[in-house]
Amino acid sequence: MGMIDNLLRVSGAAKSFLTLMILVTLSCSNTTRAPTWTGSTDPGVLLERSHQATGGEAWSSVQHLILSGTLKAGGLTGEFKVLEDIRSGRSVSSFELGPTRGASGFDGDVPWFRDSSGDVTVPKSAGDLEAARTEAYRVFRGFWFPSRGAAQLSYARRDAIDGRASDVILVTPRGGREFEVWLERDTGRIVRIVEPNSITTKTTDFSDFREVKGLWLPHRIVAFSDEPNSEEVMLVTEAQVDPELGDGAFAVPESSVSDFEMPEGATQVTLPFELLNNHIYVRAAVNGRKPGRFLVDTGGVNLLTRTAAAELEVKAEGSFPVIGAGQESVQAGIARLDRFDLGGILFPSPEFIVLPLDSLERAEGLTMAGLIGFEVFKRFVVTIDYGTNEMVLTLPSAATAPPDAIAVPFEYDGAHAVVEGTIDGRPGSFTVDTGSRSPVTLHGPFVAEHELMNAYNPPLEALTGWGVGCCVRSSVTRAKMLTLGDVQIPDVIMHLTVQTKGAFADKYEAGNIGSGVFKRFRLTFDYGKQLIYFEPRSTELIEESFDRSGMWVNLVDGAFEVKDVIAGGPAAQAGLEVGDRITAVDGASVADLSLPTLRQRFQTEAPGTTLTLTVAGDRERAVELALRELLPR
16 A cells, blocks of 8 residues: 555545555565576466565564655655564554654554544454455565465466566455556566555555565555556665564554643533535634634545635645545645634644635535544534534533434444445445435445346436535435434435446445435434434424436536536426526526525425526526426335
C-alpha cells in the first residue's frame, strides 16, 4: 500500500483518512548474478529463484527491519519510517508530509491508524482486515516462506516494464486479497506489485537495489494508482537489519488527543441545523471570520471548499487525487487553520482538507464553506434530532445512553462507521453516511452478485445523487425491509447503482445508508463505544416519496438547468430536455426561489399538481409540468 491511499477517499460528500503501510519488497542488484532463468512457469520455482537472488538463507535469521528516508507525494516532500517484524508480519509506519503527519500499523491481530492529532482508530471491516492480512503476508515474505502463511499461487502471464520481460504470478494469501508479483526474468528481481483494493488499483515499482548485511533492498519505491497525480516516491536513506525492537514497538498506540476547548463550564453544546436536500447544515467559523454553512457528514472528513479557502485566505499545500461518489476524481490539498469555532467549541490549529466542491454546490443550489465529519464524531457523543433540527455535541465523560433506544454496534471501515444489516433478507455491511441524501444506495458489486436488477426489475433509471466526482446514476425501486442490527425499517426507496468507478463500486460493502432513512429517527452516535442509538420518530412526519417531476436540476448561472430527464416521466412528457434552463416557476423568478424548496415540492406535492415553468431559449416558452407518482408503494 502507499502512503496516501486513504487520505482522501470520499463517499457521500467526502470520506476517509490517511493510513500508512509500506510494502518492502526485496531483490538482487545488478552486481549479483541471479540463478539462471529456466523458462519455467511454475510459481514455486520462480519465487525460489527470487529468494536465492536476494540473499537466500540469509533471510531465515532476520527478525526485524527498519527503513527510513524521504517521501515525495502531491508536490510535497517529507520523511517516512517503517518498522517490520519479518517473522510475524507485524509492522508500524509513520510519516511527516507538509502540514500533515500520521502513522499506521498491524499488531498481528488488528490494523490501526493514527491521524495528525494523535487520535487512533482500529478499523475492523472485512476490507480492512483483508488488506491487513495481505500486507502481513508480504511483510513476513510468505512467497519465500510458505510455513509462515498459506497462499494460492498461480502463473498469470508474461509481461514487461519498459521492455524488460517479467513473469507475473497471482498470489492470494489465506484470508487476504489477490495481488500480482512481477519477477524480472533477467535478474529474478521482484520489480512490481499490483493490488486491486476496494475502489482502485495500486501499483508499486521497485528499483535501486543495494546490499545491506547480505540482503538486497530496493532504495527507490514508487507507488501510484490509476488516478491523476497519485504518484508517491519513497527514497530509502537508511536501512537497519535486526536492530533491537521490543514487542511494544508493534502494539496499538494509545490515543492522545487534546485539541479542542469547550465553552467555560460546559459539557454539552446544542447546534441548530438546516435540513436541505436531506443534508444537515450547521454554522461554523474559520479563523474568526463570519460563520459559514458546513455539511455534517459521518462519511467524510473535515474539509473546506476551495472557494471558501480562497475567500478566507487559507493556503492549502499539495495536490492529491480524491475519489468520490461519482466516477471522476478531483485534486485536493491539505491546510492548517488558525482556529475553527463550532457552536462555541474552539479547535486551535486543526487540519482540514481543501478541495473543489463547485459542482456539489450547484447540485445543492446553495453556497457552503465545507464539511465536518469523522474528527467531530470521534471526539463527541453526537445526537442528531431530525424532529427539532438540532445537533447536540456531548463530552463522552458526560454522555448517557438514551433510554428506550435501540443500540446498533458498528465497526470502522477506515474512518467510516459500518453496520451489519440486511436488505430484503440479503445480508451485508452498510456505511452510515449522513452526507448522502438518498435512503439506500446499493453498490454495483452487491447488485451484480445478488442479480438485483432481475430480482426487482426496477421501473426507472435516473440521476439519483451528486457528490465529489460528479453525478451518480441508479436504477430505482423499493425494498420491503431494511434491517440495521436490531432496527427494522420497512418500505425504503432503494437505488441500485450502475456506477463502475468511485465509492459506490466498493466490493466490500453492500451499500450506503443516508438521511433519507435516518430522518425517520433521532440518532445518537457514540464513536468511542462504537454504537449508534436509534429512536423512531412518528412515521407520518417523515414519509419518503421519490421525485415526481421526472428530472434532476442544478442551479447554474442563475437558472435551474436540467441535468437529467427520466424516460417517459412528467418532464419528458412536458417536452423538457437536458440542457434546458428554467428561469421561473409559477411566475416566481429563480432569484426568489431556493432549489432545496423546489426539490421538496417535486417530492411532496400531490400527484396531479401542475407547475408552470418558464424555460429560456431562442424563444422563451412556458411549460406545464404535471407531477406524477413514479415509484408507487
